[in-house]
Amino acid sequence: MPPLHVEPEELRVVDRAAAGDSAARRALFEQHREAAYRTALRITRREEDALDVVQDSFIRAFDRLAEFQRESGFRTWLLRIVANRALDVLRTRKVRQAVPLDPGDESRGPQLAAPDTSAPPGQELERQELAQRLRQALEALPADQRAVFALYATGEMTYGEIAAALEIPIGTVMSRLYHARRRLFEILPDLATPGVLANTGRAT
Amino acid sequence: MSRPVDNLDDALQAAISRGLDALTPDQVERLAAILDERPDLAAQLADRIPVIEPQLADALAQAERQSLPSTGAWSRAWDRIADAQPKVARRTRVGPQILRLWRPLAAVAACLVLAAAWWIGTPRPPTAPPLRLATDLEIDRLEVYDGDTPFVVSIGDSGAVIIWVLEERS
Numbered sequence: 551m552p553p554l555h556v557e558p559e560e561l562r563v564v565d566r567a568a569a570g571d572s573a574a575r576r577a578l579f580e581q582h583r584e585a586a587y588r589t590a591l592r593i594t595r596r597e598e599d600a601l602d603v604v605q606d607s608f609i610r611a612f613d614r615l616a617e618f619q620r621e622s623g624f625r626t627w628l629l630r631i632v633a634n635r636a637l638d639v640l641r642t643r644k645v646r647q648a649v650p651l652d653p654g655d656e657s658r659g660p661q662l663a664a665p666d667t668s669a670p671p672g673q674e675l676e677r678q679e680l681a682q683r684l685r686q687a688l689e690a691l692p693a694d695q696r697a698v699f700a701l702y703a704t705g706e707m708t709y710g711e712i713a714a715a716l717e718i719p720i721g722t723v724m725s726r727l728y729h730a731r732r733r734l735f736e737i738l739p740d741l742a743t744p745g746v747l748a749n750t751g752r753a754t
Numbered sequence: 755m756s757r758p759v760d761n762l763d764d765a766l767q768a769a770i771s772r773g774l775d776a777l778t779p780d781q782v783e784r785l786a787a788i789l790d791e792r793p794d795l796a797a798q799l800a801d802r803i804p805v806i807e808p809q810l811a812d813a814l815a816q817a818e819r820q821s822l823p824s825t826g827a828w829s830r831a832w833d834r835i836a837d838a839q840p841k842v843a844r845r846t847r848v849g850p851q852i853l854r855l856w857r858p859l860a861a862v863a864a865c866l867v868l869a870a871a872w873w874i875g876t877p878r879p880p881t882a883p884p885l886r887l888a889t890d891l892e893i894d895r896l897e898v899y900d901g902d903t904p905f906v907v908s909i910g911d912s913g914a915v916i917i918w919v920l921e922e923r924s
Contacts, residue, residue, distance in 0.1 A: 572836065579832055588818050597821050605831050609838045681817035702804050703814055710800030720796040721789030727804060728774045728782045734810075741810050743775070 557623075564624055568615035575612055582625050583608075585704060586632045592700035593636035594643075595689055603639055607632040626707055630715035633701055637716075640693055680738075687737040695730035702727050762788060770798060773805050893917075 566574035583604060590603035611628050618627055688696060701712045712727075713720045735742035765785045768776040777785065789796040823831070 570839075572839070575839070576832060576836075579835065583828060583831075584822065587822065588814075591818060591821055592814075597823075600821075601823055601827065601831060605834050608835045612835070612839060677816050678820075680813055681820060684813050684817045703806060703811070705806050705811060706803065708801050708803050713800070719790040720799055721786035721791075724769065724774065724789065724799065725782055725786035728777070728779070731774065732779075738813075741807070741813055743807050 560624055561620060564615065564618060564620075567612065568618075578624060579608055582628055585625055586628060589629050589632050589700050589704060590636045592688060592703060593633065593693075593697050594639050595685075599639050599643075600636075603632060603635045607635050610635070622711060623706075625704075626711055629701060629704060629707065630711070633697060633715050636700075637693075637697055680740075683738055684734075684741075687734050690737065691730055691733060695726045695733070698723055698726040699730040699734075702730075766795060766798060770802060 563574045563577055567578055586604045586607055587600055590600035590607070591597065594600050594603060607628065611631050618624065688699070691699065697716055698712060701707050701715055707715070709720050709723050713723045716723070718726075762781070762785055765777055765781045766789075769785065774782065789799065
């Protein structure tokens with residue numbers, strides 16, 4: 551499969567942003583903030599950390615726009631920064647774990663978007679229940695598998711781009727993704743394609 | 755149900771064409787180890803986007819939708835990003851390009867002012883007296899050493915006068 555096609559219009563916006571055009575930077579932020587946030591959230595698992603990661607990542611991205619090689623889209627390049635920043639947060643959190651955060655300090659978290667109320671009440675409950683189980687399943691993944699899964703779940707990044715973003719070999723990406731998916735589907739078999747969990751035997 | 759593949763070449767091709775789920779855990783581990791050591795084989799996989807099932811993508815989107823920041827939170831996030839932008843980047847918004855040149859222009863102007871002050875304040879020697887042919891001068895005696903051009907310094911009522919003596923040629 552060929553690399554992602556980079557739109558000329560996007561490159562023009564990136565050029566303007568690189569020249570310091572604030573409107574162009576804001577356009578890039580508004581276009582890619584949600585993908586960045588979802589990726590950060592999958593890795594950090596905390597909403598307040600995810601929003602901090604998004605802010606830091608955009609600041610870094612705008613500072614380094616001159617380094618953007620344009621071989622991939624801006625989003626892929628940005629998500630690479632997001633993933634690395636989110637992993638930094640995880641490492642810092644491990645160091646800080648001896649000092650518990652104040653659970654009563656709700657001002658740290660971002661204000662969240664209103665829940666989707668368009669679905670019928672019963673269906674909405676089912677979706678919320680599935681969403682909750684999926685969050686728990688993601689939390690159960692080891693951090694290295696979760697990072698690979700976070701970039702894979704964008705649906706836009708190649709094996710090579712994931713490997714470059716996380717600075718690991720392609721074979722390791724493949725292995726971590728394989729095990730992450732199997733663990734998720736073991737917890738949530740209703741999301742698995744039939745046959746996914748069938749190949750458990752040893753090859754000859 | 756996917757059919758397990760028999761060897762690593764087939765495993766790689768199966769991963770490319772049918773996805774990772776075509777492989778057993780053991781095949782994945784062996785293939786991963788080989789790909790990590792063989793960039794030429796890894797290149798076959800490098801440009802592939804691993805497939806994500808629609809139902810998994812939908813469930814992820816649903817799970818994360820509840821955690822998305824509000825419009826206000828996004829707005830505050832942008833404000834912090836904009837505040838962190840380097841001043842050189844924001845300067846382009848506030849005025850024409852000429853504003854970016856004020857430092858070099860000011861430096862050039864300062865240099866011109868200094869040069870003018872130096873020119874005005876520096877004492878300069880008086881204008882040199884004009885050369886003229888001495889017609890009413892009598893030299894009694896002149897000694898010349900090593901053929902050097904001789905000159906005479908005469909101090910009279912009108913000050914010092916230097917006289918170069920030129921050899922008369924006919």
